[in-house]
Amino acid sequence: MSTKAKDLRNPLKRARGLGSAQFGVGHWWTQRVTAAALIVLGLWFVSMLLGLLHADYASARAAVAKPWNAVLLIAFVIAMFWHAVLGLQVVIEDYVHTRWKEIVLLVAIKFIAVLSVLACTLAVLRIALGA
Amino acid sequence: MADTQRPLSPHLQIYKWQVQMVTSILHRATGIALAVGTLMVLWGLVSLAAGEDAFNQFKICSGSPLGMILLIGWTWALFYHLCNGIRHLVQDAGAGYAIAQFVRSSWMSIIASIVLTILVWAYVLTAGGAA
Numbered sequence: 001m002s003t004k005a006k007d008l009r010n011p012l013k014r015a016r017g018l019g020s021a022q023f024g025v026g027h028w029w030t031q032r033v034t035a036a037a038l039i040v041l042g043l044w045f046v047s048m049l050l051g052l053l054h055a056d057y058a059s060a061r062a063a064v065a066k067p068w069n070a071v072l073l074i075a076f077v078i079a080m081f082w083h084a085v086l087g088l089q090v091v092i093e094d095y096v097h098t099r100w101k102e103i104v105l106l107v108a109i110k111f112i113a114v115l116s117v118l119a120c121t122l123a124v125l126r127i128a129l130g131a
Numbered sequence: 132m133a134d135t136q137r138p139l140s141p142h143l144q145i146y147k148w149q150v151q152m153v154t155s156i157l158h159r160a161t162g163i164a165l166a167v168g169t170l171m172v173l174w175g176l177v178s179l180a181a182g183e184d185a186f187n188q189f190k191i192c193s194g195s196p197l198g199m200i201l202l203i204g205w206t207w208a209l210f211y212h213l214c215n216g217i218r219h220l221v222q223d224a225g226a227g228y229a230i231a232q233f234v235r236s237s238w239m240s241i242i243a244s245i246v247l248t249i250l251v252w253a254y255v256l257t258a259g260g261a262a
Contacts, residue, residue: 032220032223035216035219035220036220038213038216039213039216039217042209042213043213046209046251050251050254050255053255053258054258057179057183057186057187060179060186061179064176064179073176077172077176080169080172081169084162084165084166084169087162087163087166088162088163088166091159091162091163116169116170116173119173119176119177120172120173120176120177122180123176123177123179123180123181124176124180126180127179127180
């Protein structure tokens with residue numbers, strides 16, 4: 001009782017941010033937003049690949065170097081890896097019951113995803129900027 | 132697991148298989164498969180930026196029998212996750228929860244994903260081989 005009496009914060013202030021993982025619906029919502037983006041970007045990516053079926057190296061590079069394609073590719077890569085991390089996170093949380101293994105996997109998929117996004121983005125930029 | 136004598140929730144083998152169950156399990160399974168497939172996108176883009184030799188190696192690997200089998204699998208996984216993902220977004224909006232609608236939309240996800248996969252690979256193969 002004495003510790004409670006010393007806490008001068010408003011009860012609402014103490015309750016805020018104390019959802020399941022202290023981030024409320026952030027994970028759920030971001031998963032839906034990236035999903036919506038991937039409906040458009042995924043279909044665009046498949047159609048671009050089909051258009052490049054017979055392309056040789058030079059024309060494949062030329063296609064990626066087009067500004068719109070470069071922008072959409074980078075957007076696709078970011079949305080794809082972000083959505084993948086959010087999904088894998090739930091799978092790991094559901095099935096990995098040893099706490100340290102769970103943490104290691106959760107951090108590892110984030111490292112892999114961030115590095116992959118950076119590598120893909122650099123690759124697209126190198127092609128687009130002609131390096 | 133808590134060390135008590137409480138009854139456990141029934142395991143999968145006790146349930147009667149229903150299509151809604153299959154779509155739910157497949158959504159997660161295809162999601163995991165697609166998360167692995169993101170590395171193929173990474174490889175393709177990085178090799179395209181790295182030079183013609185690296186890109187040709189990528190093309191040879193993805194055009195090999197194993198590569199084609201994996202690509203067909205990823206194509207179906209992508210279309211299934213896409214169709215069923217749209218179904219989930221509709222359900223997130225609060226629609227389609229009547230049992231008959233739920234079962235029908237489950238079948239629509241499965242059938243549409245198979246049809247789209249066949250269409251894409253019919254195009255790829257009649258257009259003269261993959262990659």
